[in-house]
Structures are given as structure tokens and as C-alpha cells.
Amino acid sequence: MTTPLISAHEVHRDYPLSGSAVHAVRGVSLDVMPGEYVAIVGPSGCGKSTLLNLLGAIDRPTTGSITIDGTAVSALPDRDATKFRLMSVGFVFQRFYLLPVLTARENVELPMAEAKVSVADRRARARELLGYVGLAERSEHRPSELSGGEQQRVAIARALANRPTVLLADEPTGELDAKTGSDVIALFDRLNRDGMTILVVTHDEKLAGAARRVVHMLDGRVVRDEPLLRRA
């Protein structure tokens, strides 16, 4: 039996609010195998984005444990969590979050620069990744000169820069029209076929439908977790 790549056990996340607490995630346990493509769905406020942030070491659980590729991320001090995010996790946000002062290529190079990759190597890898996402000819454009879909693809390329173990995406098609959203969905599909483990949080039925497994959340809990029967 293969060991799960991601293993979350009884994870809780509470936020204090005017004397009481908001229980954003309540006792979620989840295992994700290498190469899986998982969609986490649920109504707004059900805790799916919070769960993704916890899995990506952007946030820390109040209680419970999270292990990714053998690393107990829930217990990592800030410096190690930062390193972990840099090297092991690729995060794609709903609002792209590209740095407006950098070109597409420079945005993709940013995590590699942080990881002390040489200029030549990171330049080559950035070009390769932008080619992979279909934006080779737009590499010197700034985000303001790119469409929403193009920006999101650059963001995906950036997320892949340091060859992460897992790709986490929070509503990646939330700001895109249907056509561009489809392009992004196709890209995710291709990434997964190439071996990338992907977790997406989404309201988008099409995106959820493209995944191999759907985890339903409600009120901070996982209420259903089922594989999707799809075409190969």
C-alpha cells in the first residue's frame, strides 16, 4: 500500500471573534495519494479555503496534524514553513497575485531566485514553464498587459517553478470567463496526467468535474468524499 502524500488528521482551525470563536475547520481528516487530483467543494464559508491554507502551510491548525511528503507541516516554525512553501508546495490563487512591477518571466523566476537558483538556470526554467502553459511569446509582458486567463497561467507556471510536490489551487477559475476557465482546467488536467498531485478548491462544476476525486465540505467538516467515475 502506498503512503499518502498528504495526511491530515483531526485538523481544527478556530478564529477568535469578539469573545467567542469561529470554527472554520472542525476535525477534518484527509489522505491524498501521490498523483491524485482532488477537488474540494462546498458552499461559501464551509472552510474549504481555510483547509487549503492549512495544507499549504500558509496557516497553522489550532489542533490536529498535517503531514506532507513525510514533513509534519503543522508543527513547523515560521522559517521552516516558509522554506516548505517555497520548495514543496505550489500555490495558485483566485486573484493570480502576480507582482505588477515584474514581467511574466520575472514573476515565474521569483521563487527560484529565492531558492538561490542561478540566473541562467532560472531563466531557462521560466521559459520552459511559460512554454508549457502556452505563453512563451508573452514572457516579457507585465501582468497589466496580460488577460485574466494569461495571468492565471503565469501564476500556475510560477507555482511550478521549484518543482513542488503538490499543487494547491484556491478557486483558480473564479475570476475567469468560461473559455479561459476551460483553458486552465485543461492545463490542470495535463499537469495531473504528467504526475502532479493537485488539490483544488472550487465552486466551478466544470473544474470539480475534471478532478478524479471530490471532497464535499459543509460547516467545516468533510461530509462526503468520493471518487469520480470519468473518462480516462
Add this chain to the structure above:
Amino acid sequence: MLAPEPGAVSGDTVRVAAILERRADPSEVARSEYRIRLHLDHLQRLISYGDRVDRFAVLSAGGDAADSVLKSVNQAAFGFRAYPSREIAVETSKTFLVVSRFHRAIGVITIVASATFLLCIMLLKVDERRRDVAAMRLMGISRSTVIRSVMVESSAIALVGSVFGVGLGFIVSAFVNSHYQAVYQTPLRFAVITPGTVVFSVVLSLLLGIGAGALAARRLARTPPLALFGR
């Protein structure tokens, strides 16, 4: 005991009749020598000066009387030269003219530095409101209303700042006077704030503050709202 030279045999004995406070005379500032006043004939005897003086100060009825006294003395007395006090004051004021010019130059530099700082801060302050301005424009509020509202705010800041600045100026000048009066043991006032100074500073800071606010507000109002949101 007084003697005409240090180390000489002691001369006259005097009684200290009074202790004089220093006058508010700029030429006495930073001079640390001791001063005594004696009757003229006593000093003449002490230093063997004979029936001589260095100069006379003449009190006249003023105006035309001073001019005619001046003329009479210069015509009548051998080898004397009478000067109106005003002329002497001008000659001996050269040092203070230099200091005054220096202060003015420093003042100009300080004003330039302050003006630049003020402009910078006001531009930043207005720039910080870019999202509010964007939201207002998106709601349909006109450019002129936006500019007006931003300018009211920047004018208020400039006005309050000017008032505080004047107050601070009074406090600092009081401190400067008390400090230097203590250091130089003089009643002289070193920093004097006149109504003219107040008016000048307030007008200048208001002009700069409001001007900077207007510049920045116009720039913001001209920028498309979505661009203000960074889109």
C-alpha cells in the same frame, strides 16, 4: 583694591556701591571680561590718564537740534569729530548684519527643505486615499466633487498643521531665548516672533499644503477608477 596693572602695587580702595545687570546689548554677548564703573576722575587718577577722555556722548533735544549741535562741535573744536549715534551704530552693527544675512540664508534653506517635505507628505497623504477616490468615482460622484472633498481634507490638515506650527514656534523661541540668555548672561532676546513672521509662515505653509493637495487630488481624479484599484 584696584591697581592699574596686574602684579602692580595696590592703588585705590573702592566700595562696591551697586551691581549692574548686563544690558540687552548684542555687542556684549559672548564677552566674558569683568566690567566696573567708576567716577571719571577716579579712573583718570588710577590709570594716570590725566584730564583725558576717550569720547563724549552728547544728549541733545533731538531732531534738528542734534544736527545743529553736530555742526557746532565739528566747526568749533580742534581735532574733534562728532558723529550722530546712528552712524556709529551702523559701523558697529556690521557684525550683526553678517549674522542677520546668515540667518536669512539658513532660513531660506530651511524653508526649501520644509516645503519639499510638506509637498511630499501631502502627496502621500492624498495618494493613500486612492481607493476611496476610486470607489467614489465608480459610484458616479463627479471629478470636481472628488477634488473638492480631497482638498477640504488637505486644507484642514494644512491649517491645523500651521496653527500647531505657530504654537510650536512660540514654544521653541521661548526655549531658545531662555537658553541663550542663561548661557550668555544677557537680557537680550535672540528669537523674536513678530506678527509678520507668523503671517508669512502660515500663508506659506497653507499655500504649500493646499497647493500640494490640489495637485495630488487633480492627478487622482484624472486617473481612471479601475486603474486606481490597480486593475
Add this chain to the structure above:
Amino acid sequence: MRLQLAILSLRRHVSRTLLAMLGVTVSAAMLLDMVMLATGMRESFSSLLGRNGFTIRVSPRGTLPFDSEATIARAGDAIAQMKAVAGVTAVAPVLGTTIHALGSAEPVTAFALGIDPAVQGDYELLSGAEPAAGDALVASDALLRATSKAVGDTLDVAIGFDPQLRTYAGRRRLVISGRARFLYLSETDRAAAMQLATVQAMGGTQRADRASLFMVRTAPNVDPEQARAAIERALPRVTALSTAGAVAEAEKRLSYFRQLAFILGAVSLGVGFLLVTTIVTVSVNERIGEIAVMRAIGVSRLHIVQQIVIEGIGLSLAGAVSGLLLGLVTARYLNSILSAFPGLPDAIDFFLFQPSAAFRALGLLVASGIAAGVYPSWRAASLPISTTLREEAVG
């Protein structure tokens, strides 16, 4: 990439950055000028006094050199006693007086020094010869112009003027043996120097065997302070001042400028710091979302702080460099104003550029640029990432 991001961030709002740099430039210029003012007077006065190797000045008791018309009696004895003090290698007497150059319609009044040409330290000979004979003098260019004379001409001079009888006392006809630049006077001052004995003789009984001042040279390995104290012990009727003491006295008289320099310098530094802090803080606050994104993708807090600190340093450094240039220009202007002080020797500069002091001060400004960036950037980099991302829209 931190440097690149810092530069790009500064270029994002060009007018704001330029205005901030201008503000820092003016602050830096003012700071530099005040440092130059604080050190200039002391250094140039010290250098002037130390010229020709005279380390001690001796004046009538309780006075400073040429502070009053008092003179030291029995000058000959005084010289002998001072020469007997251990470490004293030379004693230069000086007797100051006013002379009147006669011959033209109006007599020309000038300041005269009676000196020993073999060991004087009051002037530099520009042309001609020292006043080796008792009937010779050297004159300043201003005196030569006023009397329309040249080297080699004769000059009728007198020392005393009786206003009652309108007669001059102590008249002499002297030969102008040379042109000189008087170190302790301004170029516009009319001045002459002649043998001490000549001035004493011209002054009659009032000036016989008297001197206004002695300048004393000590051996290099001798502590001037010790020699100074020994001179005062040997001659209770004088005040002896070492160069350091003379500088201190001059500083006391001009303490107003030093205090002004300190206050304005501190204010300039404060203003420069505030300006950079404000710019950096506003810039950071505008980019909190970007900072959160960088933290989310794995950029460390330290690197974010470094990037923002580089921005602060960039602003301060650019301002400091241009402030250095502006400061040198304004210092020249301000120096020209203060050099007009009546009676101030031309050799005295109020504003003196000393590289070490200047770079220390500007270094302080740049360091303040570092300090300005640290707190706001650390604070921004420490905000909770997920909450910040939710609240801030980026891109």
C-alpha cells in the same frame, strides 16, 4: 532579485520618489553644512594658529591677544624669562599700534605691527625683502593701494595724533622693503610691519620696552601645556594660551554657531529620517498584499525586509550623494556671508570640508534609511498571510 524589486518599486511612483529624494537631498545638504560649520571654525582657526610652529600665545594678564589696548611692560625681560623655560625654542614679540601714513590729502590710517623679522609669524612675504633695517617696513596690498605706493618707495608715517594741536607724534620716514600678506587680518585691511624697536621708539615713553603679544615656539617633543603653565608661573603678569586654549576661547566666543550647527544638523537628520520613514511606510502599506503573496510563495521575512530596506537605503544614498554636492555649493555661499565678519582673518573658514566628518554624517543619514525600512517591513512581513490575502486585492 531583491535589488531589482527594490529599484522597480522605487520607479513605480516616479514623482513621489523624486520628491522624496529631493527632500533627502536638501536635508543631507543642510546636515553636511552644519557638520562643516561645527568643525570648520575650530579646524581652520587651529591650523592658522599652528602655522609657523608657534604653539603658545602670551598676552597681558586677563586678556586675549589684541583683545584690548593693554600691553606687557619690560618686554625684554619677559623674553629672556620665557626663553629660560624648558622646551621654548623661540619667542616672537609683537607690538600692535595704529599708524597714520601721511603725504596724501587725507592721512591713511593703518594697523602696524612691531616685530622681530628673524622670528615673526604674522605675515608671509609676497615680494621684496624683510624689514631688516630700523627704517624699513613691509606693507599689505591694501595699504599700498590706499597710499599709491610700491615696494622701494618711502612712506611718511606717524604713530600718535594730538587732536588739540592737530599734530602727529613719532614721525618717521620709512622705506617700503616688501609686500606682505598678513595672516591674521583680512585682505582689505591696511597693515604694515616693521622692527619692534622702531614702533617702540615711535611710541615714545608709552611704548618703550612694551609688547602686545608674544608668540612662543616649543620643541616638538615638548607638551605645550606644560610650557604654557611654566610661562605663567615665571611671569604672573601675563596670560599664556596654548593653541588648544586659544581655539577653545575662540569657540566660546563663537559657541552660538556651534550650537546652531548642532541643532540644525540634528533637525536635518531627523527630517531626512522622517521623510524616508514616511515614504517607506506608505509604500509598504500599499504593498501589503504583494508582501503577503511573496510570503505565501515562500519568500522569507528576512528577504522581504532586506528588499524594503534596500529601497530605504536607495533613497537615502541617492539623497546623500546629491546632498553632498548641493551642500558644498551652499557651504561656499554661507561661508562667503560669514567671511564678511569685520576683522576676521581671511584664512579663517567657517565651513571646512573634512571628508571623515562629512562621510560620518552622511553615513548616519544612510543608516537612518536602513532604520526607516526595518520596522514597517518587518511588521508587514509578519502579518497573517491568509487574512492579509483575503483583505488585499493584488494584480
